[in-house]
Amino acid sequence: MSVTHPTIVDVAARSGVSTATVSRVLSGSRAASPEARARVLAAAEALDYRPSAVARALKLRSTRTIGLVVTDIENPFFPQLVSAIEAEAVARGYGLLLCNTADDEAREMAALRLLVEQRVDGIMVASSRALRRHAGLLGSVGVPVVLVNSSGVGDLPSIDTASRRGARMAAEHLIGLGHRRLAHLTAPRANAAAGERLAGVRAAVRSAGVELVVVEGDGRVEGGARAAASVPAEVTGIVCYNDLAAIGAMRAFRSAGRHVPEEVSVVGFDDIEMAAWTDPPLTTIRQPIEAMGRWAVERLVEEDNDGPGRVHLEPELIVRGSTAPPPTR
Amino acid sequence: MSVTHPTIVDVAARSGVSTATVSRVLSGSRAASPEARARVLAAAEALDYRPSAVARALKLRSTRTIGLVVTDIENPFFPQLVSAIEAEAVARGYGLLLCNTADDEAREMAALRLLVEQRVDGIMVASSRALRRHAGLLGSVGVPVVLVNSSGVGDLPSIDTASRRGARMAAEHLIGLGHRRLAHLTAPRANAAAGERLAGVRAAVRSAGVELVVVEGDGRVEGGARAAASVPAEVTGIVCYNDLAAIGAMRAFRSAGRHVPEEVSVVGFDDIEMAAWTDPPLTTIRQPIEAMGRWAVERLVEEDNDGPGRVHLEPELIVRGSTAPPPTR
DNA sequence: ATGAAAGCGCTAACAC
């Protein structure tokens, strides 16, 4: 299993200096004489020396590793987020310890324990679910925590997209197109943003004085299809909790013989990559995933970041082919 | 940044025993007297003691961590694979250090260096690309390596799906349906399995005596759409390098006014989750992703696994709605 | 059954 790597002692011996000098040269923490420097570098090179991050971590009391807890990595939204986080972490010299909890509370606890024992420098929780249950736990792990894509647990720092505004933009887009009977395909309350998005749609609908019917899916394709099937025929536009639900809704409409967008318009939320691949391509509200990832890493890594700090990023309307004016009767 | 956790010394002091006893009780490596045991447990509980995996790793020379290098985590095939790997790793008490390289060689080198310095117990490389370039490097990192979803680099252990057979099954499915003019939408040779899949299609076509035209995409949606657009009108069935390409092909056919499957049949490869969501749902060749992940972790983790060991898993034909008999003229 | 102590590989005083 484990192989023996050369240690700093080996490098010191081979270059005829002390381990301290080797350490200094390699970390550049202090200047060394040119000769010493050269010999150390040569020896390290010759031995293919790789300093042990674990020994260093023990000494420095920092692993330069971030723990990332994802509640459902198979949901296509998260790989994009993970990718953004990973890139930023690596750029800053941090590693990423990944835990996927599949929305299972036991696995969540286990993940947290693992990360704490591994002495990660910080923990990021990326979830689409409300986390109230672990709020206490998360606050007391003894490691900095930041929430990504959800907000409002205890007073933990968090970043997400302004869901209400995004949903409102979606509904207003439809209303602007001339739709007067809308539906909102929401998700169970367990999904952190469901309430906000519903509120956003309601706000738009109310100030425009148009009709709204609300149906509930599950934030995934199947549930979206099921929920869309129960939308009354008079409805000409539907704003969905997320892109997955929207894809399900489009399928349902199509199999019911209702053309998108000629007869019904559909708007998603997230702008996951495949939103551009559907037929017709999906009009949706884009979440600034990259920015979310970057901010989260920065927040965790930078020393002088204290206090709660909740950030809401601005969503953006992406108009594609799934929305159009309502049919004229 | 780093907070101070209680150490084994604290637990020992609070329970009035030596650190050795605490260690033994907590790890269960040796029996201790019931009283000692109880006091240690109580103290650990009271202090919310979490043993430092980094100190333990330094002593034990094993981090119980696996490094996972993924070349493109945004490709929907990989999150499913990562999920399978993560589940198996965690079940065995291993953590997963994730590196996404975005197909960039420099990032690949950096990832390998990071993982070696972190002293992971093993490295898994999950790539759809042929890895010949790093073959040497991978063989000499001084850490066990296993390849997932690709094969044949040096004599490293690897696991993948029998691509040739899978592609052959796909073509034979079409031929069995009555198709006589087929196309294969391949991927650049850089993709490890492209050659095998092409060979599988060729084999089926040859022994059935039917026509084949080959077009090249890029293993993604856009490239698939582009390539499909150049397929001659006589072709009635196309087997694609992967599901993404197939999705692109379906889009291209639809915008060209050719109905799937009534006028053209399309077969994918992988059976990623969204293959079931397309319209029509995609007929495809399923890769046993779970089994791949499980085997890879097992191979890396189990002591007595030596020698190369290359495994090819059996693919499975999943018939959905994108294939049908060719139009009768 | 338990304790004392060495040591895993590194860094940072502290001396020179």
Add this chain to the structure above:
DNA sequence: GTGTTAGCGCTTTCAT
């Protein structure tokens, strides 16, 4: 500029 050394938090002989 460089070496000596203590110590990060564990596990594990080796004694007792």
